[in-house]
Amino acid sequence: MQNYDTIIIGAGHNGLICAAYLAKSGQRVLVLEASGQLGGLAASREFHPGFKASVAHSVSHFSAKVAQDLNLASHGFDVAAKPMPTIGLNSTGDHVVIKGHQVTGVSAKDAQQFGDYRRFIQRFVELLKPFWLKTMPRIGNNSLPELMTFAQLGLKMRLLGKEDMGEFMRIATLPARDLMDENFDNDILKAALSWDGLIGSKMAPRSPNATILALLYQMSGEHAGAHAIPPGGIEALVNAIASAATAAGAEIKTHSPVARITTVVDKTLCDGFGALAANGVELESGETITATRVISATDPKRTFIDLLGVENLEIEFTNRIKRLRTDGYVAKLHLALSGEPTFTGLEQANGRMIIAPKLDAIEFAYDDAKYGGLPENPVMEIVVPSLHNGSQAPAGQHVLSAHVMYVPNQLKGGWNDEAKAVLTERVINTLASYAPDIRQQIIHSELLTPADLEKTHLVSGGHWHHSEFSADQLLMMRPTYQAAQYSTPMAGLYLCSAGSHPGGGLMGAAGHNAAKEVLK
Structure with a gap:
């Protein structure tokens, strides 16, 4: 043995x-x-001959x-992978583009406020950042090292100052919608900024209960939440x-x-x-x-x-x-494409693109899913990883990878080929509103529901x-x-x-x- x-x-x-x-x-x-x-x-795997993708498609x-x-x-891991812009897609081609502390495609007022917002939020990111890599002490009967962890957190909060400490306590469980409405007017910008606090969860913009903490967690990396696809994927x-x-x-x-x-x-x-x-x-x-x-x-x-x-x-x-609570709410779409996809208004689809025209679009998709239905108008995050890693598709061809929210694990009536076909068609129709030639480029499509992820990834x-x-x-x-x-x-x-x-x-x-x- x-x-x-x-x-x-x-x-x-x-x-x-x-x-x-x-x-x-x-x-x-x-x-x-x-x-x-x-x-x-x-894990990366071949979903069609010559085409590879993974469920987690960026870092x-x-x-x-x-x-x-x-x-x-x-x-072999390039720790300095260049971050992608986050692009809130607009069907007219007038996109909202977020790069670092700057945003374009919005009013001068929103552009100015965005810099202030990022500096404000980054203070709270830095407050919590050290504690993601620590064991959080149990409640009661604490050892000296555990008490020191609590003391360190308390000190860092105290050093924020009275006003910022009060703001942190206020926004920690605030619905994402409230925080966005307080700061911005542009609907696409608000939806794009909310995305990282919601993706993967069973919560929507109006849900209180730590969507802002999830956002702060996602922003704890070296690029303050910007996503990257490293060389080699x-x-x-x-x-x-x-x-x-x-x-x-x-x-x-x-x-x-x-x-x-x-x-x-x-x-x-x-x-x-x-x-x-x-x-x-x-x-x-x-x-x-x-x-x-x-x-x-x-x-x-x-x-x-x-x-x-x-x-x-x-x-x-x-x-x-x-x-x-372990109900998955994200489906994964993989498209094998005959060529590079073209999105209206973009020179190249080399960013992280979000289709969510406004916060209500996210909320309505959530409403469909919480009652066991398919979203009528899917919201999603899209990347074309083959633009960053050529080994994921044959030469001249490409992979489109999309996280589709909100798709219930427990679909009313159960998951079957017909239900998956309906959802796939809705997602592709939505994509076609932003990339008109996408349908003609599709060689093969694969849709992985939360039920599929449960089965294949245990x-x-x-x-x-x-x-x-x-x-x-x-x-x-x-x-x-x-x-x-x-x-x-x-x-x-x-x-x-x-x-x-x-x-x-x-x-x-x-x-x-x-x-x-x-x-x-």
Whole structure:
């Protein structure tokens, strides 16, 4: 029987990052991945002969510290990838273009206010930024280091000054719509600026409950929220992390789905009376592998309910895990195109383009989805990754990648080929309003619903972030108390996925933080 210091379930970017840190410390680490690709939702795969794409199609806030610690540049990742402009598309061609602290396509008043808004928001980004890469202390019975973390946060808030501290407390749970209406007149600008606080969630512009905190989280990267596609694409980032992990000594096995987490009675626990502890995994093949600890890079529901089993947990904890909100609301459209797509009013479609004419368009799409329906007028984020990474399509041809909000995991009547065809047609019709020749360029289309993502990536509900990024599922409550510091009620079992603090997206903080917690 094989034995390791640590087994990590899932080779998403957080699992690979955690493996790299632990292997660098001298641990014998095994990473088990159910599929044949590394990267989880960031995995690149061929969706049509010669055309490749990944669900996560850009990088906005990947941790510079993780990149430096793991020396990802030496493994082929360009940490200085040039950010793309964010373009709020207008069907007339009069687009709103956001680049750094400047915006064009709006009134002089909005352009002036945008600079003030960015400086205002950036103060709160900097306030929270250090805490994304820290373990958030539990509530009560804190150690001195944990108390110091609280003290550091309190001091940073105090240093904001009375007025800004009051503003932070006011906007922290403010609906995105209120913040945008307070600052701007242009509808497209307001919708584009709200997007990063909403994408991947079951919330809309009028929803209170931390959409602004999600926006601050997304803006914590080196380019203050601007998105980039690195040379070599997202695949280059995943390959670099995997290379760093294997170079440090970690083993990675694909096509190795885990059936369950195994347990044993550890006599050293509970003052010698003994208690259950995780001691390895059993694969679907029947093979058993043991380890000192198991770290799950899969979502909390799958970890505790499917792999560990509720019979091994207290009912109160199990109920909290079952109540986590994990309904995915994003579909992914991939188009294989015969040539470079042309959008009205753009010289080249080399930015991150958002189709959301106004905040109400987002709200109405959300209203359709929350009742189990398909959006009548889809809103979406679009990139053409092959303009940045030529290996994603044959020469002269291109890939269009779109995140389509709001598409429910639980569709009324269920998902079938007819429902997917209806949604695909609506999305392409919407695209054609901005890129009139797009339909004639389509060689092949692929639509991945949240239900597809749940099935293919083994993530509960097909939720990007493994659970909602909301006030009751954040910080020292993510995913819930007793499991928010990466350790869990089951001795020897840890979490390191997007369902842990600080949350989802290609950042790597959860993998970093979990490794540091294990190595204490």
